[in-house]
Amino acid sequence: MDRxxxxxxxxLVSILLVLILPFLVLIIWSFSxxxxxxxxxxxxFGLRGWRYLxxxxxxxxxxxxxxxxxxxxVTGFGMILSIPAGKALGLYIFPGKRLIELLVLAPTIIxxxxxxxxxxxxxxxxxxxxxxxGVILVHLPLVLPYGIRIFASIYKALGTKWEDQAKxxxxxxxxxxxxxxxxFLYPGMISxxxxxxxxxxxxxxxxxxxxxxxxxxxxxxxFPFVNSGDRVMASGLxxxxxxxxxxxxxxxxxxxxDSEEKTNxxxx
Amino acid sequence: MAxxxxxDLTKTYQGKPAIEKISMEIEAGELMALVGHSGCGKxxxxxxxxxxxxxxxxxxxxxxxxxxxxKAEKRDVVMxxxxxLLFPHLTVAENIAFGMRMQRSPRKKRMDxxxxxLDLMQLPDLEKRYPSQLSGGQQQRVALARVLALxxxxxxxDEPLSNLDPKLRDDLRxxxxxxxxxxxxxxxxxxxxxxxxxxxxxxxxxLYYGKLLxxxxxxxxYNKPVSREVASLFGQCNFIPGLLKDGxxxxxxxxxxxxxxxxxxxxxxxxRSEHIKVVRPENDRPMGVITEKxxxxxxxxxxxxxxxxxxxxxxxxxxxxxxxxxxxxxxDWTLVSFNGxxxxx
Numbered sequence: 006m007d008r009x010x011x012x013x014x015x016x017l018v019s020i021l022l023v024l025i026l027p028f029l030v031l032i033i034w035s036f037s038x039x040x041x042x043x044x045x046x047x048x049x050f051g052l053r054g055w056r057y058l059x060x061x062x063x064x065x066x067x068x069x070x071x072x073x074x075x076x077x078x079v080t081g082f083g084m085i086l087s088i089p090a091g092k093a094l095g096l097y098i099f100p101g102k103r104l105i106e107l108l109v110l111a112p113t114i115i116x117x118x119x120x121x122x123x124x125x126x127x128x129x130x131x132x133x134x135x136x137x138x139g140v141i142l143v144h145l146p147l148v149l150p151y152g153i154r155i156f157a158s159i160y161k162a163l164g165t166k167w168e169d170q171a172k173x174x175x176x177x178x179x180x181x182x183x184x185x186x187x188x189f190l191y192p193g194m195i196s197x198x199x200x201x202x203x204x205x206x207x208x209x210x211x212x213x214x215x216x217x218x219x220x221x222x223x224x225x226x227x228f229p230f231v232n233s234g235d236r237v238m239a240s241g242l243x244x245x246x247x248x249x250x251x252x253x254x255x256x257x258x259x260x261x262x263d264s265e266e267k268t269n270x271x272x273x
Numbered sequence: 274m275a276x277x278x279x280x281d282l283t284k285t286y287q288g289k290p291a292i293e294k295i296s297m298e299i300e301a302g303e304l305m306a307l308v309g310h311s312g313c314g315k316x317x318x319x320x321x322x323x324x325x326x327x328x329x330x331x332x333x334x335x336x337x338x339x340x341x342x343x344k345a346e347k348r349d350v351v352m353x354x355x356x357x358l359l360f361p362h363l364t365v366a367e368n369i370a371f372g373m374r375m376q377r378s379p380r381k382k383r384m385d386x387x388x389x390x391l392d393l394m395q396l397p398d399l400e401k402r403y404p405s406q407l408s409g410g411q412q413q414r415v416a417l418a419r420v421l422a423l424x425x426x427x428x429x430x431d432e433p434l435s436n437l438d439p440k441l442r443d444d445l446r447x448x449x450x451x452x453x454x455x456x457x458x459x460x461x462x463x464x465x466x467x468x469x470x471x472x473x474x475x476x477x478x479x480l481y482y483g484k485l486l487x488x489x490x491x492x493x494x495y496n497k498p499v500s501r502e503v504a505s506l507f508g509q510c511n512f513i514p515g516l517l518k519d520g521x522x523x524x525x526x527x528x529x530x531x532x533x534x535x536x537x538x539x540x541x542x543x544x545r546s547e548h549i550k551v552v553r554p555e556n557d558r559p560m561g562v563i564t565e566k567x568x569x570x571x572x573x574x575x576x577x578x579x580x581x582x583x584x585x586x587x588x589x590x591x592x593x594x595x596x597x598x599x600x601x602x603x604x605d606w607t608l609v610s611f612n613g614x615x616x617x618x
Binding site for chain 2 (some may be wrong): 166167169170171172173174175176177180184185188189
């Protein structure tokens, strides 16, 4: 074996270790019952953590449901808003375009804590604080930049030629979107959907601030365990957190992806 | 069949005029070729007629109806783009049926029509394929079939043959001519290929930087070009300035005897290189010396210096001539066009 090949193997193995080791630690922690500080492995294994997490009083299942509900609704609305916004930014030239591009990106740049307080005061005034709707509304600007950026770049690459062709073939506005634009947007919808879902799914601060502890999501449930140092619970919850988002990603990808020969010609 | 009338059509892009005050009439069932250099406004014209863009000024009439404000999807006009833009996610059959589906034609009608067009376009057994699995020629046929399915009154073609190799080009050209006749459409063809325009069109319109220079039958465009620009678009031309008077064309250094013409004064003669024969030197003909000789396919291009003038002649059977030979020129002056000179110094 020559040197570059060996080097490649070492890099690959170390990447895998870096990615998988934390998982192993999480799995071991979640099954431990007692772990002396100087031992390599726990001295006692047990199901205390898992039994508690799946019991009624932990509210794990209801929080998971709430998290999925919020993230799905946010992803859905995010998609509906970011496709037309992406089209406008990708295809049209209008005064103030640069400013709007900047504003759209702002939620990813400005710390949420800086605007969270102001939003909370406004939401209290409109009766949106401590409500599900309030939490969904406050998640939306956080996920929009991802969707808008992706769809803007797709529309930019597509140009107007396909829409022109559809016009020539007598398709009206909705038909043009449904039958010509949408198929080109599919791959982008997968990546945008996955990103938006994850950003919403892992949001802690704004959910806590606007939901006021009444809207229980997985991160809200997880935080006190991490904070209080209950690593068994925290590890179990973290695993549930990771697995559920992973499974949902796979479902989204399955649902949206078409047969191969269609997807590989989209960007020609 | 539909008659198209364009009235003072003007379109500017970011302050620059793409086309300027173009007026023309295209007869019902006519095949008209729009010819010009790239960027002369040919494609802009098609996009205006199709309704994809709106003119800044002027109006478009189809069959006596003002359609200037009518949207593209409501006009009886279809267009085949240069890149054929077949929908990659749809099969050949779905692509052909697309327009009918948008118009909500019944399924039975759609399927019959699609099958009929597949036969007509010689695309058997391809209906289930995707566009990426077709050759360039097949793709262009599907693109044609797709617009013909709408039974349009007007067909616009934007350089339909430019991406094909020569053999396919000939086949598709004949197919387009046949379809134009069978479907009784008014067809406008944009091309930069002068031979394509000459062979296909009933009339040719020559555009030059957004202006319409000349619109006439191909033979007149060739033999009676109204300007230097038109003349040089359709083949090599010798432009010779001089004074035309009473059957004599006086140039710098030589007097040519030409058929008597009504027109006179300072003119520029446009002598096509194929209308000059290189012959044995004789006393009553212009004589000169061969300065250059090229061989192109079946023809030779010979440069002959006559006094201060340089003539380029083109023809076959000049193999025995050599550079430096003394030769005579036999110019067919009946085929020469004289145009008045503008901006005379």
